[in-house]
Amino acid sequence: MSSDSDDMPLAKSNGRVSEAHISKAVDKAMDKAGARSDYAPAGVSIRNGPVIEDSMDVDEPLTNGNAKRKARTSIGKAVNYKDDGSDGDSDAKPLAKRQKTKKVVNSDSDDEPLASKKTGRLPPKASETAIGEESSEDDEPLNTKLAKQKASIEKKAAKEAKEIRAKESKAKKPTPKKVMKKEESDSEEDVKPAKKRKSNGASATKKTNGVKKEASSDSDVPLKKKAAAKKSNVKNEKTSPIKKGKGKKDESEEAEEVYKWWDAPKKEDDSIKxxxxxxxxxxxxxxxxxxxxxxxxxxxxxxxxxxxxxxxxxxxxxxxxxxxxxxxxxxxxxxxxxxxxxxxxxxxxxxxxxxxxxxxxxxxxxxxxxxxxxxxxxxxxxxxxxxxxxxxxxxxxxxxxxxxxxxxxxxxxxxxxxxxxxxxxxxxxxxxxxxxxxxxxxxLPEQITINIGKDAMVPSPPEGHKWKAVQHDNKATWLAMWQENINGAYKYVMLAAKSSIKGQSDFKKFEKARELKKHIDRIRKDYTKDLHSELMADRQRATAVYLIDKFALRAGNEKDAENEAETVGCCSLKFEHITLKPPNTVIFDFLGKDSIRFYDEVTVDPQVFKNLKIFKKSPKKDGDDIFDRLNTGQLNKHLTNYMPGLSAKVFRTYNASFTMSTLLKELQNVDISLQEKVKLYNDCNRKVAILCNHKRTVGASHEAQMEKMGDRIKGLKYQKWRTKQMILDIDPKQKKKKGADFFELDEELDEAWILEHQAFLVQELRTKIEKKFQKENEKLVADGEKEMKAKELEERLKVADDLEKKFKKENKSKKVEAEGKGPTVEKYEAATKKLDERIATMLLQAEDREGNKEVALGTSKINYIDPRLTVVFAKKFDVPIEKFFSKTLREKFNWAIDSIADEDDWEF
Missing domain, CATH: 1.10.10.41 (Yeast DNA topoisomerase - domain 1)
Incomplete structure (x- = not known):
C-alpha cells in the first residue's frame, strides 16, 4: 500500500534526513555491493551460532566478546553438560551449553534479551539443544531448520487467512432462496438472544473454519464490558476448573464467587464501564x-x-x-x-x-x-x-x-x-x-484523585488532609490516581488481574490477535512489495513492519522524551543501534523498554539488509535516525487500513499464539507419562519463544539450581543402589539370578561423593527434627502449655546419630542390611521400580529446565500465548491445568478455562 503523495511530511526533523526518493542508481549500487549467493536463512536469530567475520563489513565489528563457557560434570547419562559442541545421539543429547556470566539483570517485563551494559558482555547464546526436538541425525544447521519451520508456519497462516476470507465472503452473499430463511433466523436471534448464545469465551459467534469470529471488535477501545444480568435471573456462579491434580483439594470450593462476564449480556454503550x-x-x-x-x-x-x-x-x-x-x-x-x-x-x-x-x-x-x-x-x-x-x-x-x-x-x-x-x-x-x-x-492525600460513584460514600483522607479531587468518571476503570515525581508518570489504583475488567481486557487483546489471522497474508504481501518501493517513506515503513513482524521488536516512540529515559524501539532506532554484517546479518544493540539492553544478531531478507544500508548511507552518522521518515503514529495509522484497531503490538501476540497453535495441532496424544506431556507443552512454548524472538538472560541462580537438581538425581541413584543391596542381604542368590551388573554402583557415584551425601542426609535429618521440635514448642506456648525441655530434643536427635553409625558400618563392611518391617525381595523390587520412575521424571525436569534457561516461558505463556490454547492442550492430553497455570493464573484466566470447557474444537 503505497503513499498517495510524494510530498509526505517528514516523520522526524532532527539530524540528517534521507532523500524522499531512492534513485535507481543507488539501488543498483547497493545490489552490486551486496552481490552474494551464500545468504544465511532469513527471519531467525543467530545468537545460538557464531557470526563469521567478513572483510566486507559495512560497519565496524562489535568489540564485545562472547561469554566464556564453563564445563560441568554429568548428572546422568541422559543429561550431559559437556561442552563438546557435537550433536551426539538423541538418547544422550546434551541439555544445553553452559555459560559463565557476571551480573544478570532479571526482568519480568518482556522476553527480550537482557544484559547489563556494565558487564561488557553480550547476553549468553541460545544453545542448539534449547530448541527441543531437533533430530541429531540431521546435519542441517539449526538456523536453517528454524527458518524452514518459521516459513512453513507463515505459509499455513497465509493459506488459512485466504480460507477465512473466502468463507466470510460466501456467507455475505446468500442465494435468493435462502434470504427469507436468513431473515427469519435473524429475527429469532433478536427475540431469544440468550438461547442462541453459546459460551465460547466471547459474545454470540458463528464458526468460520473452526474460528470463532468476535461479534464486534472493530475498534481499539476497551472491550465491551458485559453487565451483570438482573439479580433475579442471573446468578454469579463458581467456575469449574479442568481436571484437578490427584489428591489436591478442589480450590473452587473455597474460592470467591466468580462473575461470568463472558456469559452475561452486553451493554449497549461499551464506553460506560x-x-x-x-x-x-x-x-x-x-x-x-x-x-x-x-x-x-x-x-x-x-x-x-x-x-x-x-x-x-x-x-x-x-x-x-x-x-x-x-x-x-x-x-x-x-x-x-x-x-x-x-x-x-x-x-x-x-x-x-x-x-x-x-x-x-x-x-x-x-x-x-x-x-x-x-x-x-x-x-x-x-x-x-x-x-x-x-x-x-x-x-x-x-x-x-x-x-x-x-x-x-x-x-x-x-x-x-x-x-x-x-x-x-x-x-x-x-x-x-x-x-x-x-x-x-x-x-500525600493532596496529590491523589479519587474516582467513585456519585451516590457512593467518599472515603475519608487521613486526619488533617484532603484529597486533590473527587470525580465520578464511569468511563474510567481506575479507582485512584496520582503523579509520581521521578518521571512525572501517573500511577493508578486498578482492579486485580483476576477481576472481570482485567479479564475482558486480556480477552480483547487475544481476540484482536485472532482477527489479525484474516489479514496477515495481505499485510506480509504488501510490505514485501513495498520493500522495493521508490518512495523512501514507503520503503522505511515496509522495513519497519518486517522487523516488527519477524523479530518482535517494539514499535518505539511511545514515550515522553523529557520525562523518560532515552530508550528506543524499531521506529526510533539510531544509526549506532544496528551493525550490518554481509551478506545479511543485522546486529541490534540498544536500550529498550525499561532501559533494558536489547542485543540480538539476526538474519534478514537480502532486500531488508540492502534497505538498512541505504537508511544508514552517508552522510548519516551516530545520533541520526534510521527511520527518519517514519514514526509510530504513521505506522499504526497505516496498519488500520487492513484492520480496525490494528497496531504494531498486536503482531507479538498474534505470532506467539498462532505459532503455538500450529505446533500444538501437530502433536499426537500418545501414551506417555504426565511429565513427558508437560515437557511436550514446554518444548512447544520454547519454540514459540525462539521463533518469535522472545529471549532472556540466564538467571544468576540457574547454575546452582541445576547442580542441586543433579545432586538430587544422584541421591535417588544412591538410594536405588542401597535398595538393591538390601535384596542381596535377604537373598544372596539374586546376584546370580539378576546378574552382577544389576547390583553395580552407578559410575557417577564415586566414594568421595557418597561420603559427602551421607553427611548431607544425616544433617538434613537433624535439621528436620530440630525444626519440628521448635514448631511443637511454639504451639505449646501459644496454647498456654509448658515447652518441652532440651533433653527431649537430644532424645529425638539419636535417630540421626543412629543413621550416621549405620552409614559408617556400611562403608566399612561394604554391605547394606535390610530395613523396614517384613522386608521381602518383592517389596524392594517394587521400591526400585518406583525410584527408576522418579529418576526418569527428574531427568526430564532437568532437561526441561536447562532447555528453558534462556527462554522466558512464563512471560510468553502469560502475555503472548492465548491461554485458551493451554486449556485446549490440557484437555486433549488429559493433564491437570495446575501443571501450567498457578492458582493466581487460574484466577486470572478463569474466563479462558470456563469459556471453552465444553468445546472440543476450539481453535485460535
Whole structure:
C-alpha cells in the first residue's frame, strides 16, 4: 500500500534526513555491493551460532566478546553438560551449553534479551539443544531448520487467512432462496438472544473454519464490558476448573464467587464501564520513624545531626548498603547525592555535636555504616521472631487492610490490585535507567484523585488532609490516581488481574490477535512489495513492519522524551543501534523498554539488509535516525487500513499464539507419562519463544539450581543402589539370578561423593527434627502449655546419630542390611521400580529446565500465548491445568478455562 503523495511530511526533523526518493542508481549500487549467493536463512536469530567475520563489513565489528563457557560434570547419562559442541545421539543429547556470566539483570517485563551494559558482555547464546526436538541425525544447521519451520508456519497462516476470507465472503452473499430463511433466523436471534448464545469465551459467534469470529471488535477501545444480568435471573456462579491434580483439594470450593462476564449480556454503550462504584480509597505507608540519637550519619568521620526530612533521605541510602548493585552504581550515587544535598539546603543543612554547620560537598566522605547496622539489626530481629509472632502481625495487618482489598463494582464484589500507595525511597529503575538513585517523595492525600460513584460514600483522607479531587468518571476503570515525581508518570489504583475488567481486557487483546489471522497474508504481501518501493517513506515503513513482524521488536516512540529515559524501539532506532554484517546479518544493540539492553544478531531478507544500508548511507552518522521518515503514529495509522484497531503490538501476540497453535495441532496424544506431556507443552512454548524472538538472560541462580537438581538425581541413584543391596542381604542368590551388573554402583557415584551425601542426609535429618521440635514448642506456648525441655530434643536427635553409625558400618563392611518391617525381595523390587520412575521424571525436569534457561516461558505463556490454547492442550492430553497455570493464573484466566470447557474444537 503505497503513499498517495510524494510530498509526505517528514516523520522526524532532527539530524540528517534521507532523500524522499531512492534513485535507481543507488539501488543498483547497493545490489552490486551486496552481490552474494551464500545468504544465511532469513527471519531467525543467530545468537545460538557464531557470526563469521567478513572483510566486507559495512560497519565496524562489535568489540564485545562472547561469554566464556564453563564445563560441568554429568548428572546422568541422559543429561550431559559437556561442552563438546557435537550433536551426539538423541538418547544422550546434551541439555544445553553452559555459560559463565557476571551480573544478570532479571526482568519480568518482556522476553527480550537482557544484559547489563556494565558487564561488557553480550547476553549468553541460545544453545542448539534449547530448541527441543531437533533430530541429531540431521546435519542441517539449526538456523536453517528454524527458518524452514518459521516459513512453513507463515505459509499455513497465509493459506488459512485466504480460507477465512473466502468463507466470510460466501456467507455475505446468500442465494435468493435462502434470504427469507436468513431473515427469519435473524429475527429469532433478536427475540431469544440468550438461547442462541453459546459460551465460547466471547459474545454470540458463528464458526468460520473452526474460528470463532468476535461479534464486534472493530475498534481499539476497551472491550465491551458485559453487565451483570438482573439479580433475579442471573446468578454469579463458581467456575469449574479442568481436571484437578490427584489428591489436591478442589480450590473452587473455597474460592470467591466468580462473575461470568463472558456469559452475561452486553451493554449497549461499551464506553460506560460501571453504573455504581464504591471503594475505601488507598492505604498509605507508615510515617517515618526517626533514628535513635546515637545513630548518626558520619561526614569525614564527624557525626552530623540532620533535619527529620534529610535524615529520612539519608536512611534510604543507608538501609540498602548491602545492595551493592545499586549503591555501587556511580549514576545511583550521583543522583542520590544531588537530591540529598538539595534536601539539606531546604531544611537547614547538617550540624556537628556543637551545633556548628557542616558543609557536605563530597559524597565519598559520607559514611552510612551506623545507619545500615541499625536497620540490619532491626531486620535480623524481625526474622528471629517466632512463627506465632509473625502470624499475629500478619493477621493484624490483614485486618487493617481488609476494607481496601475489594470494591463494589455494579453491585458485585471485585478485588482491587495495588491499593497500597508506594512508600518513599530511592528510585532503582530497570536496566541502565538514568534516574536511578533519585528520591521518590512521599505521596500525600493532596496529590491523589479519587474516582467513585456519585451516590457512593467518599472515603475519608487521613486526619488533617484532603484529597486533590473527587470525580465520578464511569468511563474510567481506575479507582485512584496520582503523579509520581521521578518521571512525572501517573500511577493508578486498578482492579486485580483476576477481576472481570482485567479479564475482558486480556480477552480483547487475544481476540484482536485472532482477527489479525484474516489479514496477515495481505499485510506480509504488501510490505514485501513495498520493500522495493521508490518512495523512501514507503520503503522505511515496509522495513519497519518486517522487523516488527519477524523479530518482535517494539514499535518505539511511545514515550515522553523529557520525562523518560532515552530508550528506543524499531521506529526510533539510531544509526549506532544496528551493525550490518554481509551478506545479511543485522546486529541490534540498544536500550529498550525499561532501559533494558536489547542485543540480538539476526538474519534478514537480502532486500531488508540492502534497505538498512541505504537508511544508514552517508552522510548519516551516530545520533541520526534510521527511520527518519517514519514514526509510530504513521505506522499504526497505516496498519488500520487492513484492520480496525490494528497496531504494531498486536503482531507479538498474534505470532506467539498462532505459532503455538500450529505446533500444538501437530502433536499426537500418545501414551506417555504426565511429565513427558508437560515437557511436550514446554518444548512447544520454547519454540514459540525462539521463533518469535522472545529471549532472556540466564538467571544468576540457574547454575546452582541445576547442580542441586543433579545432586538430587544422584541421591535417588544412591538410594536405588542401597535398595538393591538390601535384596542381596535377604537373598544372596539374586546376584546370580539378576546378574552382577544389576547390583553395580552407578559410575557417577564415586566414594568421595557418597561420603559427602551421607553427611548431607544425616544433617538434613537433624535439621528436620530440630525444626519440628521448635514448631511443637511454639504451639505449646501459644496454647498456654509448658515447652518441652532440651533433653527431649537430644532424645529425638539419636535417630540421626543412629543413621550416621549405620552409614559408617556400611562403608566399612561394604554391605547394606535390610530395613523396614517384613522386608521381602518383592517389596524392594517394587521400591526400585518406583525410584527408576522418579529418576526418569527428574531427568526430564532437568532437561526441561536447562532447555528453558534462556527462554522466558512464563512471560510468553502469560502475555503472548492465548491461554485458551493451554486449556485446549490440557484437555486433549488429559493433564491437570495446575501443571501450567498457578492458582493466581487460574484466577486470572478463569474466563479462558470456563469459556471453552465444553468445546472440543476450539481453535485460535
Amino acid at each position: 460501571w453504573d455504581t462504584l464504591q471503594h475505601n480509597g488507598v492505604v498509605f505507608p507508615p510515617e517515618y520513624e526517626p533514628l535513635p540519637k546515637n545513630v548518626k550519619l558520619l561526614y569525614d568521620g564527624v557525626p552530623v545531626t540532620l533535619s527529620i526530612e534529610a535524615e529520612e533521605v539519608a536512611s534510604f541510602f543507608g538501609a540498602m548498603l548491602n545492595s551493592t548493585h545499586n549503591v555501587g552504581n556511580p549514576t545511583f550515587q550521583k543522583n542520590f547525592f544531588t537530591d540529598f544535598t538539595e534536601e539539606l539546603k531546604k531544611t537547614g543543612g547538617a550540624k556537628d555535636k556543637d551545633g556548628n554547620k557542616v558543609s557536605i560537598k563530597d559524597f565519598s566522605k559520607l559514611d552510612f555504616k551506623r545507619i545500615f547496622e541499625y536497620y540490619d539489626g532491626k531486620s535480623t530481629e524481625r526474622k528471629a521472631r517466632s512463627t506465632a509472632e509473625k502470624k499475629a502481625e500478619k493477621a493484624a495487618k490483614d485486618e487493617i487492610e481488609a476494607p481496601y482489598t475489594h470494591c463494589t463494582w455494579d453491585g458485585r464484589k471485585e478485588q482491587v490490585g495495588n491499593f497500597r500507595v508506594e512508600p518513599p525511597g530511592l528510585f532503582r529503575g530497570r536496566g541502565e535507567h538514568p534516574k536511578t538513585g533519585r528520591v521518590k517523595k512521599r505521596v
